[in-house]
Structures are given as C-alpha cells and as structure tokens.
Amino acid sequence: MCPGSVPPPGPESPAALGDPVAPVVPAVPGSPVVLEGSAVLESSAVLDSSERPPFLRRRPVHLFPGQGDFSVSTLVASARTTPGLRKAAREVFEQVDTVTAERGLPRLGPWLLGPEPPSGRALASASTGTSQLALFGASMAVHRALSEAYGVPSAAVGVSFGELAALTAAGVFTVADGARAAHDLALALTFCPGALTALACPERSARELLEEAGVAGTGTGAADVVVAVVNDERSVVVSGPVAALALVEKAAADRRVGAVRLRLPFSSHHPALGHAAREFATAVRAYPRSAARFPVHSAVAG
Template sequence: MPSGDEPVFLVPGQGADARGVLHEPYWASDVVRSVADDVLAVVQQVLAEEWPGKPPPLREVLLDPAQTVHMGLGVPQIAGYVVSVVTAGALVASGVEPVAVVGQSFGEIAALVCAGSLDVADGARAVCALNSAFESVRGQGAMALLPGVGERECRELLAGIGLPDLVLACVNSPEQTVVSGSSESVTALATVPELKVVRLPVPYASHHPGLGGVAARFFEGLRAVTVQPPRVPVYSPVAGRRYTPEDDLRQALADCVTKPVDLPPLVRELAAPQRLFVELGAGDTLTRAVRATVPAARAVALLGSDPTWFLDMTNEPARQAIPNCKSSAERSAMMSTLTVDGLRGVMVACLGGSGTVDLEITDLKTRSFEDLDFDSLARVELLHRLRESFGIEISDEDFQGFSGPRDLLDHVNAVERA
C-alpha cells in the first residue's frame, strides 16, 4: 500500500449476496485463509449455542463458488458479518490499519468488531440478537432502493404519494435512497410511473420508527455482549457523527432499527486526498455511493469491483496465479482494446445486474443511456471502471455529450487513432 495512504474501512449492511465471495481470496491468500479459519471457528461455536435449530454451514456458504447453498432465515446477516470481519482482519494482518471505520446500517456490528469494541464472538452474538429481535415482524415489511432519487426528491415523493407508512430509511448518496414500510406499500410504490423501484432481499422493514418493540428486544439481547471503547474512530451514519466514550454503543446499535441512515455527510467529512475508502463486504454499493458523493474520492470494493487490490494487499505472489486478476501494468496495456462487447460487460456490472433492459449488442449500438436506465450513479461507476480496467480517461463533461454507448465508443476510437 502506498506510503501516506489512510484507509477508511466501510462496512456494508444488508442486501449483498455473500455466497461464494470468499472462495477466490481464501484459496489465493494464506493470510485470508488463516483469518477466515479462525473467525469461522469462533462464529460457528457461537451459533452452536445461540442459533435456533441447526446452525448454518457458513464455510460452505462463503466458499462455494457455484453459490448453490440455500440461505435460510438470518443466514445473510451472519454471513455478511463474517465476510466483513474476515476481510478487515486479513488487511490488518497484512499491515493495512484503518484510520477510521464507518458502519452502514447493521454493518455497525462488524464495524465495532473492526474497531476493537466487540470481539468476534460478541459480534456474532449481536447478530443473533438482531435476528431474534426481528423474528416477530419477519415477512411484515419490505425495503426498496430508489436509484436516481435523492433525499429531497424522496421526501417530496413520500409526502404526496398517499402511503403514510412508507419512510425514508437510507440516504446512500446524493442520488440514491432507500424507503421502508409495509410490503403492500412497497408494492404500490413500484406502480408509480417513471419511478425505478428495486426491492431489496430483506424479509422485513428496517430503519422505521414503527419498530420500537424490535429495537427494545434487540437492546435487551445486547446486554449479553461486552463492549469496550473503540481503539479506532467509529463513524455512524445513523448517529451522524463519530462515536465518543460517552456513547452507549448498545443503544446506538438498537437505534439502527428505528432511525434512518444518512451516509453522504460522513463521506464528505472523511474524504481527503490521502484517504482511501475500503469497502469490506460483498458487492460495491458503498464504493459507488462514495464516488457519487465525492467524485474525486478514492474507493475500492474488496469483493466487488476491485478484487485485485485485496489480493495485492494480502498475497501478491498468489495473486499472479489467479486468472482474470490483472496488475496495474496489465490494465494500462489494455487501454486500446475496448470493444462493444467489452463495453457491454462493464455497463452490466455498473447496473448491478438490476437494469430493466437486458443489454444486447444491438442496444449499445442504437439506444441512448437514458433508454438503458443508465442514471448518474451508474455513469460515475462507468467512468471509474473504464479508467481502472482499460486505462481510458473520459471527463464528466465529455460524457454529458454522449447520447448513448455508440457515441462513447466513437470517442474512444477517435482518441486511439489520434
């Protein structure tokens, strides 16, 4: 890691599928494998004591590259927790120490483990307490992502839509929000014309003021865990600030049940030229949110769009043997090889596989970015991926002049010929 870089660990909440995400780094890196084995041993012991019924086979869940293991109730939460703790532990063991940790939503549990406030076992107990607290409302609520809808637009939408139980649950970036409420209301929201609604794979509402009973049960469950003052600064998008020694961290975790998340102000506060935001969990939702909030900020998603960086940090020799993991020099050599098919692959990745249009080669040649559901957040991600994967630099001003992918390809080809 370059001297002078200051890593800020980002710990995601719920939503990303953790199945199989540790397969490649586990077998490529001795450091990752050692940390993962230790963490899994501790967590499985806790689950043997705390889990209702037969504990889930977390090793199979996280290491199966085919992603065939069934994710039962509560498993996504504990699997996501393990992934974040393992990736953080592997980085620290490799000499990458964070200057701050940010936990998004219930990612605050793993964030407190990363900062030394909870040990791995008590973090797992906290996740079990969370699952238990939500059991009585499971299936009674839902959450939905609204791409391209900022905080003000979301509040105006909710004020005029006539669905009073829907609330603004999360502000991920200036142009992406999440709403929470009953399943019926989220379904009704999806019928609003010209509004893109992506239902999240969680079986309940969260960050909702109507869940006071759940928050109280969660707090009671947290009495069994030991909490220490953090060794590393921890920032909470729910509290909207850095935690202090006076904070009751059990109550802070319980507040995540009923209070909303607002990530952009903390990203702006922590962003600096020497800072590198490092997303620990599966996917790259927070990495994209950082880039959309502060376009100049540097951010990597260890198990999402930037796996090479993680393998570089934890085991450079092993990384060289992994197919499709390219060094910086190799990426630079690719800068003149962007094809229509290559652009299609990058755009599909930027849409997170959730675009309403199934991208075909003919679509890229004939349709506009707007027709392809390519919003401003996807644009920021596309510019980043073109730079990192192909060495292609395109300014935001130039991109605004492109009506669709065909214009972008013509621009790249013209630059190459010049």
C-alpha cells in the same frame, strides 16, 4: 434507535457513536481510503511506507456494509484465490461457529469455504440469523486480512448492520459476542415484516412518489411507507409493507425513476420498530464491552 443501530461503547471509549465526528469520505484523493476486493489482499506483510503506492501512504478506513450489500460468491471466489483471506475466514468462522452451535444454526465455516458453498438465496432460506452471521463473519474476515496485509485501519465506518462488525473489529466486542449480537438483531427483525426499496431520486422526489402512490403516512404505523435512508442527494431507500411498496415502485416506473427492491424480508429503519429496537439494545448491553482500538463511525448515528 432502529434495530440496525448499536448502543455506543460508553463514554470511556474513543469510539462512542454519539461523539461528534467529521464525516469520513472514502476514496477522495488525499484522504483515507476504503480498501475493497481481493486484489488488495495479495501481500502477506505490511508494506514499508516508502514502498506503498500514494493511496496507501495513509492508514485506510475500513467500511463495513449493511445487509443489502452482501455477496456470497465474491467472498468464496476471493477466499479460494487469496491465501490471506482464506486463512482469515477460517479463523473468524471457527469463532462464529461456536455461536451457531449454541443457537442451533448450521456451521458456516465448512459450508461457505467447502466445495459446494451456498448461494445467497440458500443462506436467506436457512434458519433465522444464518445470513446475518454469514455477513458478519465475512466482514470480519475481510477486515482481518486487510489489517494483516496493510496494517490496522485508522477508523471504521459501519453501515446499519455493519456497525456490529465495525465495533467488533475495533475490539469493543469479541468475535463471539459480536456474532451473538448479529443473531439477536436477526431475531428482532423477524417482528418487522415488510421490505425495502431503493429509489434513484432525491428525498423530496421520493416523498412525492409516496404521496402519489397513496401510501405516505406519519411513519408511526407499520402500514406506512416512509423514507428510511437518505444515501445522498440522488439515492434514498423507502421502507414499509410489501404491497404498499409495489404501489411506490409502480409510481416510480411511471415517472421513469429507478426502483430496486432489496432482497431483505423486513422493514428495517422504520419508525414503527421502536419496541424491537429497545429489545435489541437490551440484549446487546448484556455483552461485555471494551474501549475501541480505533474510532468507529456510524452511517446512521454519526
């Protein structure tokens, strides 16, 4: 298990992450839809099913993103113009800030929702765990606002770090304990130096690039670069040391393969993270857990 994967709620829960599930494919006609953006938050009440547009006549699925997908500016702009999201953000960050206080981190509610909100760079340069708690709180705020406007989702999908918010949204963890788990994960990741690079190519081509760059290995050592995530048949993420990733990116440029370094200072989803993953799992298991109110699917574990 990688540090981004969360232990399942338990066999009594309908949302146990080890359960076999059918893949959830958002935004496919006739299927549940992942709602994103501020436009869907304008209503303060759940619409009658007869008044909903066709794509909302089935309960939606909420997607909780991983760390590379967090935009502070989008949250701040939406909270300023959307009363439902602003109210949800204030409520969520009141609970999150009980955890920032106990763990010596800056209060996020007044900072994010105040007149001079931080940039993503400012959050990243703050105390360890600050950016992770900001993402966790933002995800929970959007979920709460969407649920208020359109009803509780039929299911949730967590992408890596987003699994924590997805489980919290389903009621497995309280908001405070979900925030504590997010900070625990941030601390675990400090022992995983390195970085991640997204490659616009199939998995096989990515492995060929690693060989060409001379950095491919068995994946058991921290010095190896590995294919860490397969998003789809045209997109993968590789993980490893910064210097080695630079060689991969050069090889990709020579082949005219798109390569983007993610703004994350650690080698998430790397096989060498086994010890950190076990420590994180031990920390998370200490928090009380309840049966989930709706199914939670993991993009990592199913």
